[in-house]
Amino acid sequence: MDWTCLLVDLSGLGLAQTWQDQTAGHDYGMAISCASSLEEAQAMLNAGSVLVQAFFASENGGDLQTLLKSFQTNVGCISDFQAIICDEPSPVFMAGVFEFGIEQFVPMATWAKELAAVTRRAVELMQDETSPEFKTLSLSRSIRSADQGAIKQASDAIGDMATYDYRLAFAKGKAAEASGNYAAAADAYASARGMNKMFRPSASSLGETLLVTGRLDEALDVFKTLEKTNPYDVERKANLASVYVEKGDFETAQRYVDAAAKIAPNNSKVLEAQAQVMLCTGKVGEAFKLMDGMSDVGPFFAAKLNELGIQLSQSGKGKSALALYQKAHKIVRPELKYKITLNAALACRRLKAWDMAMKYALRCEKEFGASFAKLDKIKESIIASKKQEAAAAAQGAPKVPLPTDKAG
Amino acid sequence: MAIISPTITQHTIVLCIEKRERGIATQALLTKAGFRVVMALSLYDALKCIAQEMPHLVISEVILSDGTAGTLYDRLQAHEMLKKTPIMAHVLKKTKEELTPLSTRKFAGFFLGPFEPRGFLAKVYEVIRAHAAVSPYFLDAESLGIKTDLTISIDAAVMGRAGEQMVSRSGTEVDPAASMVCVPASPDFGPAVLRMATNLRSGDEIFNMFPISRIIGAGRKWVLNLPEFKIGADASKGPEKLKKVVFYEPNEARYEGFRELLKGYGIDLVHAKTLPMATAMVKRDFETIGCVYLHELMNDASSIEWKGVYAKLPGGRKPPLIVGTTSQNARSTTETRYLKRPFGMGVFVEMLQASFERADDIASVAGKNAATTTASVSVKYQAPAILIGLDETGGILQVRFPLLKGSRLNIAHAFLQTAWEGRAQVQVVASAPTEAKPDIWHARFEAIDAGMSKVKYWEKLAKHLATLPPVPAKPAA
Numbered sequence: 001m002d003w004t005c006l007l008v009d010l011s012g013l014g015l016a017q018t019w020q021d022q023t024a025g026h027d028y029g030m031a032i033s034c035a036s037s038l039e040e041a042q043a044m045l046n047a048g049s050v051l052v053q054a055f056f057a058s059e060n061g062g063d064l065q066t067l068l069k070s071f072q073t074n075v076g077c078i079s080d081f082q083a084i085i086c087d088e089p090s091p092v093f094m095a096g097v098f099e100f101g102i103e104q105f106v107p108m109a110t111w112a113k114e115l116a117a118v119t120r121r122a123v124e125l126m127q128d129e130t131s132p133e134f135k136t137l138s139l140s141r142s143i144r145s146a147d148q149g150a151i152k153q154a155s156d157a158i159g160d161m162a163t164y165d166y167r168l169a170f171a172k173g174k175a176a177e178a179s180g181n182y183a184a185a186a187d188a189y190a191s192a193r194g195m196n197k198m199f200r201p202s203a204s205s206l207g208e209t210l211l212v213t214g215r216l217d218e219a220l221d222v223f224k225t226l227e228k229t230n231p232y233d234v235e236r237k238a239n240l241a242s243v244y245v246e247k248g249d250f251e252t253a254q255r256y257v258d259a260a261a262k263i264a265p266n267n268s269k270v271l272e273a274q275a276q277v278m279l280c281t282g283k284v285g286e287a288f289k290l291m292d293g294m295s296d297v298g299p300f301f302a303a304k305l306n307e308l309g310i311q312l313s314q315s316g317k318g319k320s321a322l323a324l325y326q327k328a329h330k331i332v333r334p335e336l337k338y339k340i341t342l343n344a345a346l347a348c349r350r351l352k353a354w355d356m357a358m359k360y361a362l363r364c365e366k367e368f369g370a371s372f373a374k375l376d377k378i379k380e381s382i383i384a385s386k387k388q389e390a391a392a393a394a395q396g397a398p399k400v401p402l403p404t405d406k407a408g
Numbered sequence: 409m410a411i412i413s414p415t416i417t418q419h420t421i422v423l424c425i426e427k428r429e430r431g432i433a434t435q436a437l438l439t440k441a442g443f444r445v446v447m448a449l450s451l452y453d454a455l456k457c458i459a460q461e462m463p464h465l466v467i468s469e470v471i472l473s474d475g476t477a478g479t480l481y482d483r484l485q486a487h488e489m490l491k492k493t494p495i496m497a498h499v500l501k502k503t504k505e506e507l508t509p510l511s512t513r514k515f516a517g518f519f520l521g522p523f524e525p526r527g528f529l530a531k532v533y534e535v536i537r538a539h540a541a542v543s544p545y546f547l548d549a550e551s552l553g554i555k556t557d558l559t560i561s562i563d564a565a566v567m568g569r570a571g572e573q574m575v576s577r578s579g580t581e582v583d584p585a586a587s588m589v590c591v592p593a594s595p596d597f598g599p600a601v602l603r604m605a606t607n608l609r610s611g612d613e614i615f616n617m618f619p620i621s622r623i624i625g626a627g628r629k630w631v632l633n634l635p636e637f638k639i640g641a642d643a644s645k646g647p648e649k650l651k652k653v654v655f656y657e658p659n660e661a662r663y664e665g666f667r668e669l670l671k672g673y674g675i676d677l678v679h680a681k682t683l684p685m686a687t688a689m690v691k692r693d694f695e696t697i698g699c700v701y702l703h704e705l706m707n708d709a710s711s712i713e714w715k716g717v718y719a720k721l722p723g724g725r726k727p728p729l730i731v732g733t734t735s736q737n738a739r740s741t742t743e744t745r746y747l748k749r750p751f752g753m754g755v756f757v758e759m760l761q762a763s764f765e766r767a768d769d770i771a772s773v774a775g776k777n778a779a780t781t782t783a784s785v786s787v788k789y790q791a792p793a794i795l796i797g798l799d800e801t802g803g804i805l806q807v808r809f810p811l812l813k814g815s816r817l818n819i820a821h822a823f824l825q826t827a828w829e830g831r832a833q834v835q836v837v838a839s840a841p842t843e844a845k846p847d848i849w850h851a852r853f854e855a856i857d858a859g860m861s862k863v864k865y866w867e868k869l870a871k872h873l874a875t876l877p878p879v880p881a882k883p884a885a
Contacts, residue, residue: 164629165625
């Protein structure tokens with residue numbers, strides 16, 4: 001594999017003009033590429049060859065956060081493969097990137113040389129298929145593909161290494177989460193957190209998974225502990241707001257939403273929390289509008305959207321449900337899309353739009369990476385209902401009764 | 409051959425002069441420049457010194473009391489072992505008497521005219537670089553045909569855990585930047601990779617602490633089950649009490665930022681806006697201070713004052729010192745722990761947390777009459793290394809991390825163990841990152857003990873080297 005080290009200039013240093021001169025003469029062991037905008041960097045990350053990412057940045061802006069998340073998704077939570085190039089980072093900035101496990105800061109004067117050491121090491125680790133880094137990358141890629149078979153295979157390849165390597169325990173948690181097994185994900189994150197108390201991504205993910213599984217007090221405990229060591233994290237404030245919404249304490253939730261929105265009003269997670277508060281307070285239309293600004297929505301809000309869609313569908317507002325599912329499908333993480341599509345298929349079946357239902361069912365199979373028992377049953381029922389309806393129409397018989405599934 | 413960092417060899421120079429008074433200034437200049445200087449006042453003396461010292465350079469005035477630099481040159485050329493020694497001739501006057509002995513002889517360099525410090529030193533550096541950058545005796549391991557891969561190890565015993573740190577006792581300090589595999593002697597325990605060492609010294613004992621959170625590998629399982637010491641800051645102060653750190657940071661906003669964030673980790677920062685303020689605080693309250701962080705430590709008056717005050721604090725109870733630095737080469741000691749700036753939040757927090765442990769507390773736990781049971785798991789800290797070459801006292805290794813000066817390492821290498829007649833321990837005398845790759849370090853080691861003759865060592869080694877099969881010449885590109 002031809003790897004790339006991606007330099008991202010978020011400081012406006014004009015690196016695009018100088019990076020080639022600065023990196024000349026150093027042995028990186030991989031190609032170097034430079035991006036000066038979020039879109040450029042995002043495209044590079046999605047292309048799949050980026051192994052090391054280095055930012056020229058001095059503050060914890062939204063673009064930086066987006067790219068750190070994108071790296072986590074595309075490569076994995078490998079802090080040794082990421083670096084921030086700046087001279088005297090502020091404590092708030094240090095704490096901000098530490099939320100992603102990043103502790104590697106490189107001074108401006110020697111960055112070209114020091115980054116070469118990072119990239120050479122990364123290449124060495126990728127050549128060793130037994131290394132935790134290699135296994136993390138494989139697992140991240142499988143999660144990104146959303147192929148459940150590939151996720152299982154990559155997860156199994158970790159073996160018992162997850163019992164003593166916090167990075168792999170964390171990756172295993174992500175795999176369990178992608179497969180919808182949130183209890184196992186919570187266990188894996190708790191294990192990673194136990195192994196390395198300083199590895200923030202495991203604690204944050206643990207809190208989020210506890211929230212998804214409804215263990216609200218435990219989630220609150222995790223988020224509050226984290227909040228003490230970094231009160232500037234926007235997403236944590238959004239998570240705290242979500243916990244309080246679930247607990248029915250809308251006032252505290254709104255306080256956290258306001259505090260988060262004050263720091264980063266366009267952050268996707270903040271919008272999720274805002275939308276959640278609106279949904280729970282009956283402002284459905286306004287919540288819908290907020291969804292346009294969201295991206296990479298996680299399991300918690302995705303579940304909320306699914307719940308709402310089911311409610312709409314069951315109350316006879318099938319078209320509204322489908323509109324919701326369409327919007328939700330665009331904003332949720334790839335590994336969560338199949339659930340939205342499955343619910344869309346069920347909503348169509350309820351609407352007796354058999355062809356559309358089947359189309360969604362097939363898309364669900366593709367997104368999941370394989371068929372599964374529940375989907376097979378749904379497909380069979382769509383075909384049977386369609387046949388039954390056709391036969392009934394030919395005989396002038398009464399209409400086919402509505403399916404009895406609760407979902408959709 | 410690998411390009412060897414020039415800073416890791418302390419070069420020995422034999423200075424041959426006719427009159428002592430002429431040599432004093434030269435000797436002082438060269439010593440200040442980091443050379444080891446041996447003065448010889450005659451040709452006879454010089455030959456004796458050179459045979460004993462095996463110097464990297466000989467600087468000789470042309471006219472000596474009992475001969476000339478030319479005679480010296482001829483005598484060294486006649487000696488199989490010493491003939492590679494470069495000689496720099498100092499020509500005081502361009503007279504026929506002085507110039508004649510220099511003709512037809514290949515001296516490594518010349519310095520013409522009376523002694524002038526700057527020019528003289530420049531010439532010395534030039535000759536050293538050209539003729540003995542490492543040592544005139546240096547032999548490249550690859551061209552000798554000996555195996556270059558080897559394993560270095562340090563013997564240690566893991567005692568237990570103090571808070572979030574694994575504590576072990578070894579005879580050597582481990583650099584915080586080092587990453588070594590801890591291999592227990594018992595096959596029942598798995599290996600683990602150790603990083604971010606902190607060293608504590610109590611009397612002659614050296615303790616190494618490693619943050620448990622940074623340990624990876626199968627060995628984590630037994631590390632987590634180590635007995636816990638109830639010592640130091642954790643035992644004497646209640647869990648609610650914040651640990652106090654004197655924090656010298658000229659930038660108030662940065663201090664405020666750190667203060668707020670570190671409070672969440674149970675660390676209380678006390679601001680010293682200037683170094684004299686930090687000095688006064690430590691002088692007054694050192695007993696209650698958990699640790700001192702200095703943003704930087706220069707060579708100015710306030711830094712000298714700080715060093716003076718800190719040095720006078722009582723040994724095992726003085727608060728550990730963390731000093732921010734931008735230097736690649738600053739190496740931590742038990743007393744001063746350097747933290748390369750810019751640093752990450754986790755590294756900083758863990759370094760502060762490790763600093764709250766006191767050497768005397770650990771030593772009391774480790775003592776014979778201690779109430780606490782220790783684990784005493786025999787281990788070796790291991791790391792792969794590459795043998796770059798051998799010289800008159802030891803050689804040069806290449807490793808992936810810094811090795812601290814004074815570290816005692818065991819070397820597992822078949823040829824060397826035979827040549828050293830079963831001995832395997834060496835001592836690191838210097839280490840430095842390579843110029844081109846800061847992640848690759850070269851360490852010079854000595855395989856001879858104090859009082860052992862370099863000449864005898866070299867002769868013995870040469871005998872073993874002579875038994876090696878000839879290395880086939882590489883085909884021309």
